[in-house]
Amino acid sequence: MSDTPKKPKKNINKAKTKTPMREQPAGERIFNFEEVPLGYNEEEATLEALRCIQCKNKPCIAGCPVGIDIPAFLKLVGEKDYEGALRKIKEKNFLPAICGRVCPQEDQCEMVCTLNKPDKGRDPGGVGRVERFLGDYAMEHDLTITPECAAPTGKKVAIIGSGPAGLTAASDLAQKGHDVTVYEALHKPGGVLFYGIPQFRLPKEILLREVDGLKDMGVKFVMNYPVGKAESLESVRERHDATFIGTGAGLPWFLGIPGENLNGVYSANEFLTRVNLMGGYKFPDGADTPVKNIKRIAVVGAGNTAMDSARTAKRLQPEIVYLVYRRSRLEMPARVEEIHHAEQEGIDFQLLHSPIEIVDNGKGAVGAIRCQEMELGEPDDSGRRRPVPVEGKIKEWAVDTVVLSIGQSPNPLLTADCPDLARDERRGTITINDWMQTSYEDTFAAGDIVTGGATVILAMGQGRKAADAMHRYLTSGDPAAPAGEDSDVCDGLS
Amino acid sequence: MGNKIVTAMELAPKTMLFEVEAEHIARRGKAGQFIILRVNDEGERIPLTIANRDPEKGTITIVAQEVGKTTEVLNAMGPGDEIHDLAGPLGKPTEIPTGKTVVCVGGGIGNAVVWPQVQALKDAGNKVIAILGARTRELLILEDEITEIADQVIVTTDDGSYGRKGMVTHALDELIDGGEKIDEVITIGPVVMMKFVCKTTEPHGIPTQASLNPIMVDGTGMCGACRVTVGGETRFACVEGPEFDGHQTDFDELITRLSYYQPEERASLDNHHRCKLDAAAEALERQD
Ligand SMILES: Cc1cc2nc3c(=O)[nH]c(=O)nc-3n(C[C@H](O)[C@H](O)[C@H](O)COP(=O)(O)OP(=O)(O)OC[C@H]3O[C@@H](n4cnc5c(N)ncnc54)[C@H](O)[C@@H]3O)c2cc1C
Ligand SMILES: Cc1cc2nc3c(=O)[nH]c(=O)nc-3n(C[C@H](O)[C@H](O)[C@H](O)COP(=O)(O)OP(=O)(O)OC[C@H]3O[C@@H](n4cnc5c(N)ncnc54)[C@H](O)[C@@H]3O)c2cc1C
Ligand code: SF4
Ligand code: SF4
Ligand code: FES
Numbered sequence: 001m002s003d004t005p006k007k008p009k010k011n012i013n014k015a016k017t018k019t020p021m022r023e024q025p026a027g028e029r030i031f032n033f034e035e036v037p038l039g040y041n042e043e044e045a046t047l048e049a050l051r052c053i054q055c056k057n058k059p060c061i062a063g064c065p066v067g068i069d070i071p072a073f074l075k076l077v078g079e080k081d082y083e084g085a086l087r088k089i090k091e092k093n094f095l096p097a098i099c100g101r102v103c104p105q106e107d108q109c110e111m112v113c114t115l116n117k118p119d120k121g122r123d124p125g126g127v128g129r130v131e132r133f134l135g136d137y138a139m140e141h142d143l144t145i146t147p148e149c150a151a152p153t154g155k156k157v158a159i160i161g162s163g164p165a166g167l168t169a170a171s172d173l174a175q176k177g178h179d180v181t182v183y184e185a186l187h188k189p190g191g192v193l194f195y196g197i198p199q200f201r202l203p204k205e206i207l208l209r210e211v212d213g214l215k216d217m218g219v220k221f222v223m224n225y226p227v228g229k230a231e232s233l234e235s236v237r238e239r240h241d242a243t244f245i246g247t248g249a250g251l252p253w254f255l256g257i258p259g260e261n262l263n264g265v266y267s268a269n270e271f272l273t274r275v276n277l278m279g280g281y282k283f284p285d286g287a288d289t290p291v292k293n294i295k296r297i298a299v300v301g302a303g304n305t306a307m308d309s310a311r312t313a314k315r316l317q318p319e320i321v322y323l324v325y326r327r328s329r330l331e332m333p334a335r336v337e338e339i340h341h342a343e344q345e346g347i348d349f350q351l352l353h354s355p356i357e358i359v360d361n362g363k364g365a366v367g368a369i370r371c372q373e374m375e376l377g378e379p380d381d382s383g384r385r386r387p388v389p390v391e392g393k394i395k396e397w398a399v400d401t402v403v404l405s406i407g408q409s410p411n412p413l414l415t416a417d418c419p420d421l422a423r424d425e426r427r428g429t430i431t432i433n434d435w436m437q438t439s440y441e442d443t444f445a446a447g448d449i450v451t452g453g454a455t456v457i458l459a460m461g462q463g464r465k466a467a468d469a470m471h472r473y474l475t476s477g478d479p480a481a482p483a484g485e486d487s488d489v490c491d492g493l494s
Numbered sequence: 495m496g497n498k499i500v501t502a503m504e505l506a507p508k509t510m511l512f513e514v515e516a517e518h519i520a521r522r523g524k525a526g527q528f529i530i531l532r533v534n535d536e537g538e539r540i541p542l543t544i545a546n547r548d549p550e551k552g553t554i555t556i557v558a559q560e561v562g563k564t565t566e567v568l569n570a571m572g573p574g575d576e577i578h579d580l581a582g583p584l585g586k587p588t589e590i591p592t593g594k595t596v597v598c599v600g601g602g603i604g605n606a607v608v609w610p611q612v613q614a615l616k617d618a619g620n621k622v623i624a625i626l627g628a629r630t631r632e633l634l635i636l637e638d639e640i641t642e643i644a645d646q647v648i649v650t651t652d653d654g655s656y657g658r659k660g661m662v663t664h665a666l667d668e669l670i671d672g673g674e675k676i677d678e679v680i681t682i683g684p685v686v687m688m689k690f691v692c693k694t695t696e697p698h699g700i701p702t703q704a705s706l707n708p709i710m711v712d713g714t715g716m717c718g719a720c721r722v723t724v725g726g727e728t729r730f731a732c733v734e735g736p737e738f739d740g741h742q743t744d745f746d747e748l749i750t751r752l753s754y755y756q757p758e759e760r761a762s763l764d765n766h767h768r769c770k771l772d773a774a775a776e777a778l779e780r781q782d
Contacts, residue, residue, distance in 0.1 A: 185581070185712075185714045186581075186712060186714070187532060187539075187579050187581070195716075223579065224579050224580060224581035225518075225581070226581060226584070226714050229522075229582065229583055229584055229714075230518050230519070230522065230581070230582065230583070231518060231522065250714075250715070250716040251715060251716065252716070252717065252718050254718065254721075254728060260728070261721055261723060261728060261747055261751070263750060263751060263753075263754040264754070266718075266719075267717055267718040269716055269717045269718065270711060270717035270718055270719045273711055273712060273716070273717050274711065278538065278539070278711070279536065282536075283758070283762065284758070284761050284762040284765040284766075285765065286536055287536045288536055288537050288538040288563055288564060288762055289538045289539070289711070290755045290758035290759060290762065291758075292754070292755070292758065293758075364747075364750035364751075365750075365754070411714065411715050411716055412715070412733075413714050413715050413733060416733075
C-alpha cells in the first residue's frame, strides 16, 4: 500500500490556508437559486491537492466514513491525472460531485487531517473541494467511470427508497450483475437530495445525471410507488430474490406547543418540499404549488435542515429571516460552511431562545413567535451543555411564518405494513445485524431508516455495506460468507 | 409514461368522472383510500378519492370538481390523454363493520367518496342508507349508481329543486327521530356540512366518521401539511386518515387551514387563464 515515492517531494503547495473558492457574492445570490460556491478550476484544484503532504499515517482515510484513499486521489490530481483520481474515488464513493458538496468534511476527513491546526492558522487539506472538482470534471468531460457490469446473475433485487442509501446499493448490485428495480414513493428520485437539500447547495441536474447513469447500467426505476401502500412489502419480497430498505427518516417532528397548527407554520420538510421538489419558488409561472408571500419568518433549529430552510426563505425576499435556536453557536449541528453562508446572507441568529408558543394574529394565522430565553447549564448525554430557562425572560418576535426544523424520525409508511419486522420501538428504526440484514432473512436495510437522521455519506457507506452482504446472500445464501475484498467499508457510525 | 384516461364523462357542471389506467391501484385500493396525481411536470400534487375500481381492467375511477388550476386542467382532459403521474392507494381504508345499519351522508363532490363506501358496506352485509345532498338538482352526482347498491337513498337539495328541500342534516334528523336504529354514520362533503352532521349525531351518541380533506403535499406522511386536530392531538390525515372520529375533530381549524392559499391559488388560476388568452391571441396574430 505505502508506495510513497522516496524522491524529494518537490511539488508541494505550502500555503497555510485552503485555495480560495470563488462564490456568488451574498448580495447577489439571495436573489436567485443558483449555486453559491462556484467550484475549483483545474489550476485551483491542482494547487489545493498539492497542499496534501502525503503524511505517513493518513488519518484522513479513517476519517472518511467510506474510507476513500484520499492521499492517493489528491496525488493524482497533483499530477493532473484527473481521470485516474476519479477512478480512485469511485472505488469507494460513486457520487463525488454530491459528497464533495454536502459532506460535513470538518467533522470527517478534514477534521483529522494532519495539516489541520486551527490554532496555528493552518487549514486541513481541502479534500471535499477537490472531490467536488473531480465530480464536476467527470460531468463536464462526460466521463463515465462506472465499472463494467458483471454478467447477469438472473437474481432480482428490489430497492425501496431512492435516497443516497438506495442509489448506492442499486449501483453496487447492478455492477455485480443483478437485476435491480428501485421503488420510490415520490415522483422524483434522490430522497433528501431532491426534496430537502436546495438547488443553491446541490443542483438537481447533478443528481439526475447520476440517476441517468444508473439507468444506463440497467437499473429500473418505478416512481410514485409507496411500498406498504401500492404493494405490501411481503409481496415485493416474493417477487424478488432480495430486498433492500432505504426509506430514510422523513417524519417531521413538531414541538407540541400552542399555536402549532396555525396557518403559516410549516415543518422544514413541507417548506423545502414546496420550494425544491415542487419548484414553488417559480410559482405561479413555472410551477403550480404555492409558497406563501412571506414577510417575516422564524426558522426554529440549527441543523442543516434549518440552515437550508432559512437560506431558502431568504431567497423568497422577505423583510427578515430569524433563526431561533435554544443552544449557542458552538452547539449548532449544521455544516460550518452552511452556518457561515447563512450569516453572510444576513440570517438573523437568535440564539439561546426556545419557542414556547406561536401566537395567533387573530385570523388563525401566525402573528408572532414567543420564546423563553435560555442559558447553558451542565452537559447532557450528548456532551453538549444543556440549555436551561432563564426565569422570567420571555421574548416575542412578530412573524407571519414559522418553519420548524427540530428533527425527524423514520417514516412508518412502510413499517406499518409489516409489524413483525424487528425494529427499535422507541426510535422507529429498523433493527439490523452486522450484515445490515433485518429480521427477514432476504431483506436488508441501510441509511437513515436504521440510524435515524444522519448524513449522506453514512447512508451511502451503509448502502454499500448492505449491497455487499446482499451479493453474498444472493450467491451463497449467507450474508456473512467469507468477505470479499471490498467489504471493509463503513463502520463510522457513532 | 403517464396514466391513460380510458373514459371521461361529465357528471354535472364542472364535475368530471374519469376512468384511468392504474393497474396496481385498481388491484389494491379500498374504499376510503385516495390517490395523488400531477397533471404535468410543473403540476401540483392533488389528492382525489378512488371512487371506483376495476381490478380486471386495471382501471380506477376518479371524480373531480373544478375548483382551481389543477382540477381545471384535469377536467379539460379526455379519453386517450395521459395524466402525468399518479401515486396510490394512499390513506387508510374505511373500517367496514358487518351486520350493522350505517348511514352515509354525502354532500356535493363527497358523493363520489360515498359511492365506494356504500358498495363496501353493502358487500360486508350491512344495511346502508345513503343521504345525498346537493345545492341544486343539476349538481347532484352519482344518484343512480348509489341507488343501485344502497338499501335506501334520500336526496336533499338546498333549493328544493329535487328530492327534499333542505340540508342533509334535516334528513338525518328525521331518520333518527323516525326511530331508525343507526349504528354508525359516515360523512363526506364540505367541511361545514360534516361539522353539522357530527353535531346532529353527537347528542344521540351515534359513532360518526368524517372523511377530512386538508391540503396535502406528498400524501406519504413526510410533510405534515395535512395535519388536523382530533381529540386534542395532531394527526396526519394522509397516513392516519383521511377518516377520523367526527365528534373529536376540530372542524373550525380545518376550515381555517383550507383557506390559507386562497389568494395564491386565485393568482395561479388567473395566471393560467391569462396564459390561455395570450396563447389564443398569439394564434390569432399568427393567422394574419
Ligand atoms: C434539508 C436537509 C439537509 C441536509 N443536509 C445534509 C448535508 O448537507 N450533508 C449531509 O451529509 N447530510 C445532510 N442531510 C442528511 C441526509 O440528507 C440524510 O442523512 C440522507 O439523505 C439519508 O439518506 P437515505 O438514503 O437513508 O434516505 P432519504 O434521503 O431520506 O431517502 C429515502 C427515500 O425513500 C423514499 N421512501 C420512503 N418511504 C418509502 C416507501 N414506503 N416506498 C418507497 N419509497 C419510500 C422517500 O420518498 C425518499 O425518497 C440533510 C437532510 C435534510 C432533511
Ligand atoms: C383525501 C382527499 C380526497 C379528496 N377527494 C376528492 C375527490 O374525489 N374529488 C374532488 O373533486 N376533490 C377531492 N378532494 C379535494 C381536492 O384535492 C382539491 O379540490 C384539489 O386539491 C384542488 O386543486 P386545484 O389545484 O384544482 O385547486 P387549488 O387551486 O389548489 O385550490 C382552489 C381552492 O380549493 C381549495 N382547496 C385546496 N385544496 C383543497 C382540499 N384538499 N379540499 C378542499 N378544498 C381545497 C383551496 O382553498 C382553494 O380555495 C380531496 C381531498 C382530499 C384531501
Ligand atoms: S466522501 Fe466525504 S468524508 Fe469521504 S473524503 Fe469525500 S468529502 Fe471526505
Ligand atoms: S491527513 Fe491530510 S495531509 Fe495527510 S494524507 Fe490526508 S489529506 Fe494529506
Ligand atoms: S400530506 Fe404531507 S404528511 Fe400528509
